[in-house]
Amino acid sequence: MTQRLYIDVHVVQTVPPANLNRDDQGNPKEAVYGGVRRSRVSSQAWKRASRRHFDAQAPEHDRATRTKRITSELATRISRPTGLDREDAGRIAAALLAQLGLSQGKKAGDTAYLLFYGNAQLDAVAALVTDRVADFVALDEKALTEAVKELPVAESFRTGHPVGVALFGRMVADIPKLNVDAAVQVAHALSTHETQLEFDYFTAVDDQNEQDETGAGMIGTIGFNSATLYRYATVGFAQLTDNLGGDTEAALDALDRFVDSFALSVPTGYQNSFAHRTRPGLVAVVVRSDQPVNLVSAFEEPVAAEAGIQANSARRLAEEHITATQVWGDTPLYGAASHTFTTRDLRTKDTAETLTQAFGEPVTFADLRTTLRARIATALGEQA
Structure with a gap:
């Protein structure tokens, strides 16, 4: 069996006014973390978005x-x-x-x-x-x-x-023989800062009656918030390979498709009302041989509500990674990041430099995926 390799994927992404994942009251899900209320998107919502993203690019026969x-x-x-x-x-x-x-x-x-x-x-x-x-x-x-x-x-x-089942597993409580252990763990996405629930009060006019009536044909409200989210997922490569019948190349393909889809997918809640799709400001991957490490502790103290929340969040994440490697003696096999922050912009210069210290020189997202695959293949060869 393939030796232990864990691929941690860290994403910082800013979302405009939206209701990505609603609670039982129809409002955006929330959580208290670090003593303040945060925007939250459940792991189930983003896993489904990721699965539908890579299924949309696969032949019908290969879908789940x-x-x-x-x-x-x-x-x-x-x-x-x-x-x-x-x-x-x-x-x-x-x-x-x-x-x-x-x-x-x-x-x-x-x-x-x-x-x-x-x-x-x-x-x-x-x-x-x-x-x-x-x-x-x-x-x-x-x-x-x-x-x-x-x-x-x-x-x-x-x-x-298929890739979906191999990654996310299958649980059938009363029929253990059908169970498939998941190769992926996905955390609930949390805002890096405190958020406030807001409401969009809307009215709709009856087009057939607008000459006869001055009032609205419909009145309602939709809850929303806006947030810079920290998203985290980890892939156990050994489990993924095992779920795919020991086929290393198939596992490398599945890992690549997951990183692509996890980074680029967005849950579709109220998407027609808010058009909330954005790209991440930062995607960082870290390959480890000891255990997965969620860096959400970087945001236990909420990022201040000021201009540049996304840049400050990315810098906090990089600093937390650097601290973890120094304090705990972690020696990741590989780390890389694709991000939108530059040293030419004074507001993001410190962020870009800290990210380079943590993950190396920035690369394009396409190069991030290509290099990650090559590094995993190299690590597997060294283990062999």
């Missing part, structure tokens, strides 16, 4: 799906190449999945929980029966269940994982 309607999806894959009607395809699909022991939901045909699987994995299950559908259709329910009992349905879900 999370749904309760797996029986219906399998029936579609059975009927498509065979021409079987939906009712008979559904019977066969239900019989195949019954051997997994999935808890059934309240709605007929649904599972009790969302199941995360690869499209290729479900295609593999469908392929187990497509050559024999005529024989299976002729059987009654009991005989059909017995006929498919020996087919390797569970094995199809335990191998050939």
Whole structure:
């Protein structure tokens, strides 16, 4: 098995007025950290955004799906190449999945929980029966269940994982054999400074009645805030490689796609109302062989509410990394950063110099990804 390598990804990103991830009241999620209230975006929200980002760039066959309607999806894959009607395809699909022991939901045909699987994995299950559908259709329910009992349905879900499942894992509490340990941990994004919840009071005019009525056709409010966020994720390369069947090249590809998607994705909450998509001001990666290290402690004392919050946040992050390496004797295998701060701008000069001290000379994001892959490959070669 591949020896331990952890790839920490640190991102500082400023988001304008937005409601990226709402709570049960419809307002942006928050958290108290360092004694003050911060803007928060849940790890689940950004993981989904990352997954959808890299799935959008992959062929349909290589994507992952999370749904309760797996029986219906399998029936579609059975009927498509065979021409079987939906009712008979559904019977066969239900019989195949019954051997997994999935808890059934309240709605007929649904599972009790969302199941995360690869499209290729479900295609593999469908392929187990497509050559024999005529024989299976002729059987009654009991005989059909017995006929498919020996087919390797569970094995199809335990191998050939897509990038999404290999990275984020799969948890099925009542069926341990379907579990996949996640290779990625994602922290809740937190603002580096104190934030205040604000409300957008809006009105909508009825276009058909504007000549007859002076009032609004609709009145409402949307909660929002704006923030400079610290985002952190870490990838366990050994676990990722194991989830991909020991294929190192596939793991390197998956790591590259994750770094790209984690850095560039944004949750879509209220995106039509706020058009909140931005690029990070800083993306830094650190390769370690001991353990992942979240640098959120850099912001336990909130950054002051003044001009240059993003630059000050990036500098705080770099200083925290330098302190950690000095105090704890950490010796990361590799560190690099891509950022927008320069030494030509007096406001960002100190930030740029501190980032260079912490992570080396800045590189483009494309070069960051290319160099990271090369350094991981080199580290694996040295371990071997």
